[in-house]
Amino acid sequence: MTISAAVPSFREGEDVLPSRQARLVYRSGMAESTAGVAGGFVQGNLAILPEKLAASFHRFCQLNPKPCPIIGMSDVGDPRIPSLGFDLDIRTDVPRYRVWRDGEVVEEPTDIMSHWRDDLVAFVLGCSFSFEEALIAEGLPIRHIERKVRVPMYRTNIACKPSGPFSGPMVVSMRPFRPAQAIRAVQITSRFPSVHGAPVHLSHPHSIGIADIARPDYGNAVPVAPDEIPVFWACGVTPQAVIAAAKVPFAITHAPGLMLVTDLHNKDLAVL
Secondary structure: OOHHHHOOOOOOOOOOOHHHHHHHHHHOOOOOOOOOOOOOEEEEEEEEEEHHHHHHHHHHHHHOOOOOOEEEEOOOOOOOOOOOOOOOOOOOOOOOEEEEEOOEEEEOOOOOHHHOOOOEEEEEEEOOHHHHHHHHHOOOOOHHHHOOOOOOEEEEEEEOOOEOOEOOEEEEEEEEEOHHHHHHHHHHHOOOHHHOOOOOEEOOHHHHOOOOOOOOOEOOOOOOOOOOEEEEEEOOOHHHHHHHHHOOOEEEEEOOOOOEEEEEEHHHHOOO
8 A cells, every 4th residue: 555545544634744644543553664755854763772871872873963863852762853854753653673682683663662661762763765866866876766665775894982881883775876876876865964975885895794685674675787887875874783682681773764754854854
């Protein structure tokens, strides 16, 4: 089922943002990739942690702004982040969540009402889906969108700067381009530092610890043509690799590729 087919009815004359429409659909239990959903609106990665770990994770994000650019943060125990959406509820508005215990995923529910606690802090991190809109506007092809699959993501040998218990490998997302397209992609995405910015690596995936480009750690594989090179961006799934490495007793994240849709506009994140 598509978002448009699942959008609930609203009162006549009510002005409803496409981003809110998407959240309401996901709140009702629909779980599918958010790539290409609510065009023009910022999507975010999610990491929810107990208050006792929040300061260390906040510092981790400050030390690693490429994979972990914070665009929103909740108060302790509050599931709402009004700056990202007036009616946004972090417990219900992500299509699918991951519940972690001791560094392992133990459940992937479509809401976390039964897991929510008064000591939890939610972090929303910028997502590369935002700069994809700018790439498409320039006529650059986005392979995973064309094929209607999740973007391929890989754990690398690029070490994040540690903070408290948080350390581990950077995760990257990959999009294939011809060399001239890759140069233009670097120029375009450099204008979006709050959603990962410019690529961290071009070509030669083995140089950053990726043994097989056809076997991503998260998401779905996409073909790379003989005249193309893989281009890698820092990815907001990095906290999940770090949570696993640190064996954090309890955490909640989004399922890779199934993001939080916010009311922020992509164009407002561009640095001119």
